[in-house]
Amino acid sequence: MEKTPTAETKSDFHEEMLHSLPRERGWTDPYIYLFQHVWFRQANLKATISFQKHFQAKHNDIVIASLPKAGTTWLKALAFATAKRHRFIPSQNDHPLLHSNSHTLVPFFELTIYSENNPNYVDPSTLPEPRMFGFERYSEGKHPCGPFWSHVLGYWKASQDKPSKVLFLKYEDLKADTKFELKRMAQFLDCPFTEEEESGGVIDSIIELCSFRKMKELEVNKSGKFPDRPIIENEHFFRKGEIGDWVNYFSPEMTEKLSKVIEEKFGESNLSF
Numbered sequence: 134m135e136k137t138p139t140a141e142t143k144s145d146f147h148e149e150m151l152h153s154l155p156r157e158r159g160w161t162d163p164y165i166y167l168f169q170h171v172w173f174r175q176a177n178l179k180a181t182i183s184f185q186k187h188f189q190a191k192h193n194d195i196v197i198a199s200l201p202k203a204g205t206t207w208l209k210a211l212a213f214a215t216a217k218r219h220r221f222i223p224s225q226n227d228h229p230l231l232h233s234n235s236h237t238l239v240p241f242f243e244l245t246i247y248s249e250n251n252p253n254y255v256d257p258s259t260l261p262e263p264r265m266f267g268f269e270r271y272s273e274g275k276h277p278c279g280p281f282w283s284h285v286l287g288y289w290k291a292s293q294d295k296p297s298k299v300l301f302l303k304y305e306d307l308k309a310d311t312k313f314e315l316k317r318m319a320q321f322l323d324c325p326f327t328e329e330e331e332s333g334g335v336i337d338s339i340i341e342l343c344s345f346r347k348m349k350e351l352e353v354n355k356s357g358k359f360p361d362r363p364i365i366e367n368e369h370f371f372r373k374g375e376i377g378d379w380v381n382y383f384s385p386e387m388t389e390k391l392s393k394v395i396e397e398k399f400g401e402s403n404l405s406f
């Protein structure tokens with residue numbers, strides 16, 4: 134008898150596929166899976182397979198590809214404010230970024246949520262000590278979207294091979310000279326700032342609108358949650374917003390271990406950070 138197709142069988146992803154993939158214990162998820170040399174949470178894997186199969190890029194599509202916790206929230210805000218500045222004046226009192234988190238305006242294509250209603254839920258208290266477990270996994274490259282060196286070096290190389298298609302930005306550079314990097318971004322997005330805009334304070338308005346200080350204090354980011362994913366609180370996207378705070382969390386052993394990994398993986402590239 135023919136099986137009635139369910140949402141699962143109709144989708145591009147099949148549960149059985151998971152069994153054929155190498156897997157590792159996750160930190161917030163029971164497992165992460167290795168697919169095409171990248172570690173995925175299950176939900177991200179589904180979205181990626183669908184994206185690979187169906188996404189047709191249009192000439193003016195912008196894809197923001199960043200590792201988690203690398204400054205995505207800020208980058209989305211800057212990109213949105215810059216690309217849409219003729220529709221939404223950056224200095225206007227009702228600019229969308231004043232009422233909506235940038236992840237709402239520029240959505241993730243998928244996020245993995247773990248909750249007690251999820252059949253894959255694992256009680257976090259049964260997992261190894263999060264900080265060390267997370268660090269160990271991270272330094273081995275076994276983390277969602279990892280290994281981080283493949284992600285970074287892949288885009289770094291692509292940005293050198295195809296500079297008109299891939300713009301490589303570092304959080305540290307954006308912090309150090311936001312105006313310079315924003316102008317570079319606008320140029321890349323094919324909407325460079327004019328001299329009149331620059332002298333008229335448009336760039337400064339965008340920088341101010343998207344600043345950590347301003348965004349963190351907005352009501353939507355103090356008490357707001359994702360519209361359809363209330364488990365995610367917007368305040369968690371804003372912690373300190375400073376370069377180098379990791380030194381306050383790493384033991385000397387952790388620093389030594391990660392430095393070795395970085396030297397080994399990035400040593401031959403001319404990428405420094």
Ligand SMILES: Nc1ncnc2c1ncn2[C@@H]1O[C@H](COP(=O)(O)OS(=O)(=O)O)[C@@H](OP(=O)(O)O)[C@H]1O
Nearest residue numbers: 201202203204205206207343344345371372373374
């Ligand atoms: N507007 C603005 N300006 C500067 N820095 C900012 C801004 N918004 C968020 N942040 C800092 O970015 C870090 C979070 O990274 P992500 O946004 O990639 O996190 S997430 O993956 O989307 O959850 C996290 O860095 P840390 O403070 O070092 O943890 C945030 O504080």
